[in-house]
Amino acid sequence: MPRLKRLMSSAVRWGWFGLLVLFAFGYLVAGLSQPTGNAPIPDPSNPDPSKQSVADMSASDSLGSSRAELDQVWRDSLAEKGFASAPPADWLTVCRRVSLAMVGSGLSLEEIRGLEGIPETERVPRHLANLMNDSRFHHYWGERWTRFLVGTDEGQFIVYRRRRFRIWLSEQFAADVRYDDLVRRLITAEGLWTDRPEVNFLTSTFDSNDNSPDPVRLAARTSRAFLGLRIDCLQCHDDFLGNVSLGDIDDPREGLQTDFHQLAAFFTSAKNNGLQGVKSGKPKYQYQYLNAEEETDVEPAVPYQAGLLPADGNARDRLATWITSPENRQAARAAVSHVWALMYGRPPGESVDNLPLDSTSNPMVEWLTDDFVANDFDLRRLIRLIVRSAAFGVDSRAPFDVTDAMDSAGAVFPxxxxxxxxxxxxxxxxxxxxxxxxxxxxxxxxxxxxxxxxxxxxxxxxxxxxxxxxxxxxxxxxxxxxxxxxxxxxxxxxxxxxxxxxxxxxxxxxxxxxxxxxxxxxxxxxxxxxxxxxxxxxxxxxxxxxxxxxxxxxxxxxxxxxxx
Known part of the structure; x- marks a missing residue:
């Protein structure tokens, strides 16, 4: 009997070992073979492939007329300049572009084999839909936007948690939060930086203002990130070189030193209240302007379209309402330009945070800005429109000599x-x-x-x-x-x-x-x-x-x- 038990025990152990080997073999060969049929790619966040396919196709179909309009804008802009476009790139090239932009790497062989199992016309939209629900996308864009909003410096650990802020941003992308809601939460954040991660947008500046939000740094970051305007130079003097145009959009004027500090004054309402974290109070800001003999009180004001700013209420609430107003087209254009830059790997113009108020940008960006506002600041719709556009799908090579002007106009993929x-x-x-x-x-x-x-x-x-x-x-x-x-x-x-x-x-x-x-x-x-x-x-x-x-x-x- 003891010998029989030993044999049975040995058989069980070898059986488990054989099962593990079988599983290992299956894991290793997964993705190597060419798939057959039209089986959909499984999505871990949606166990029902049929429902996933219906949802994806529905989202794709809803862009039909909008994509046609956007593509026509692109073709008209090229025709106006007398440029031809490069031929369409193959689906693998486009999918690699999307992967690099959204998750920071190329495709795996597993993903490629899965896409080869469906009709070619469905591969790019299916890959895009899969990435939209992929945690890699949420975390990668969380890091990219964290760099854009608070930088890479870890700052003072006691009052600033960059990692918490990055994870919070990732969660916002995963939850498909509207862009205007995201901006509003950052501008009006209150509480402790540990349990309200968005507060770290403010506390990231504590190290330069004696453990309080630094209104000067926040004004500079806000103008660049949310308005697409570089007005940092106005901190010290008026614009003598004609580089900054503010005021009335239809009749702009040169930027003034007061424009910068009036914007900064909004953030003096953010007070560090010890164990309660950041709380809102009354703004109080004094500054000695260039050539002035003494400091003067500075009242909060916005650098353009002052009519959109609410007259009453909390200072930061008023600022957030102004930035996210559907009529504040400059702020929406800044958001579109940033998403465009993330998808293409470069800005549509010279810089992602320097969009002159009195100028227009890429015609596609202008059209996308109007669509972005009209569709409730939907970031995922914006991404889908960019990826599914004819301009995003052209090759980087062309049967003609490509000039810098053609490259800038979008005749080829850069x-x-x-x-x-x-x-x-x-x-x-x-x-x-x-x-x-x-x-x-x-x-x-x-x-x-x-x-x-x-x-x-x-x-x-x-x-x-x-x-x-x-x-x-x-x-x-x-x-x-x-x-x-x-x-x-x-x-x-x-x-x-x-x-x-x-x-x-x-x-x-x-x-x-x-x-x-x-x-x-x-x-x-x-x-x-x-x-x-x-x-x-x-x-x-x-x-x-x-x-x-x-x-x-x-x-x-x-x-x-x-x-x-």
Whole structure:
């Protein structure tokens, strides 16, 4: 009997081991094969694919006439300048653009195979709909907007929790909060910075104003982030160079020093009330203007369209009402320009926070601004319209010589260098067959997070400069070519890495090259590329090392580091 029990116990253990091996095998091969049929992509937040599909198609169909109008605006603007447009890009290229903009990395092979299982015309809208409900989108945009609103400095830990603010912003994107509501909550925030995370918009300035909100910094941040106006220079003097136009939109005047400090005066109503946190009180602001002999009382006032400002009420409530008024088109245009810049990787004009009051911008941005206001400041609708527009879907290459003027007019999709965290995100995602997100194992999440942060730190975090055009440095290129992290991501690791998975489970060398290209560059290789790398694989005495080399070459290619 004891021997029988031992045999039964051993059989059970081997049975469990075999089951684990089976599950591991299924995990490793997931995403490698081409799907058949038109099965929808499962969405973790919606367990019923049929309901998800209906909802997605409904949202897409509701944009029909609006998309047609927007596309006509784009075509008319090109025709007016005498420009032709580039041909449409393929669906994989467009989906990569969307992924880089919304989650900071390219597509996983798992996502690509899933999209290939549905009709081609549905792939871009389906991918966009999936990302809208993806926690990666909420957290990535939470970080991007945090940089835009409060910067990258951690500030005074006692009174400022940047991480809390970032998580709160992520929750707002996940909940699809209206943009005007989001702005209103930030401007009028009250309470403790620990249990009311939006208060950190104010407390991020405590370090420069003796543990109280700094009205000067808040005025500068508000004018740039919510109004798209750079009026910082007015802090010290009037506009002598004609760079700032304020006052009546139909008859603007030069900016004055009083414009800046009257805006700052609104924030003096935010008082630090100890254990109760930030509370609202009466504004009290004094300032000694240039060439004045003494300080004078400064009353809150807005720099343009003063008629939209409520006459009575709490100072910050009045300011928030003015900023979010549907008639304050400048503020809406600033929001649209920022979303546009996040989606394209660069602003529609020279800068995302410098939109002169007396000028117009890209015709598409002007149209989108009107639509944004008319549809209740709906951020997701705005994103959908941009992604589904013909302008967003054109190629970066054209059968004609592309000039800077054509590029600025949107005749081609702009070539934009990836941000450091996008380079890191694309590398780590390329090294995994399956999508790396908060549904992944804790070990994988931790490895990705720490590796990503370490890489960005060494590669060079660009800080608050959201849309820098600096060229790649020698140090960055050396980090890519010789860095330990890249070697670890490309090594033949059968537990984690793409190289081992495609080597073990691909049908032949052609399939290996296809899979590696899809993982890294999110496209299929050309005939010449396919022939070259298949030949290299076939001649290698160490197939695993050869696959590593293909992966390493593609990760170090210039193509990976650009959105196009």
């Amino acid at each position: 070539l934009v260098r990836l941000r450091p965290e996008q380079v890191a995100g694309s590398m780590f995602q390329a090294a995994r067959i399956k999508r790396t997100d908060r549904e992944s194992s804790l070990i994988l999440q931790l490895t990705t997070l720490t590796g990503n942060n370490e890489f960005v730190s060494r590669y060079g975090d660009i800080g608050e400069d959201e849309f820098t055009t600096d060229s790649v440095t020698i140090t960055q290129r050396l980090l890519m070519m010789n860095g330990k992290m890249l070697r670890e991501l490309t090594e033949d690791n059968p537990v984690l890495n793409t190289t081992a998975h495609v080597r073990m489970f691909s049908a032949d060398d052609n399939a290996v090259v296809d899979s590696v290209y899809l993982c890294v560059l999110n496209r299929y290789p050309t005939a010449d590329e396919q022939a070259h790398f298949v030949n290299r694989l076939s001649q290698s005495n160490n197939r695993g090392k050869a696959v590593e080399d293909v992966m390493w070459v593609l990760l170090n290619s210039s193509e990976l580091a650009w959105n196009h």
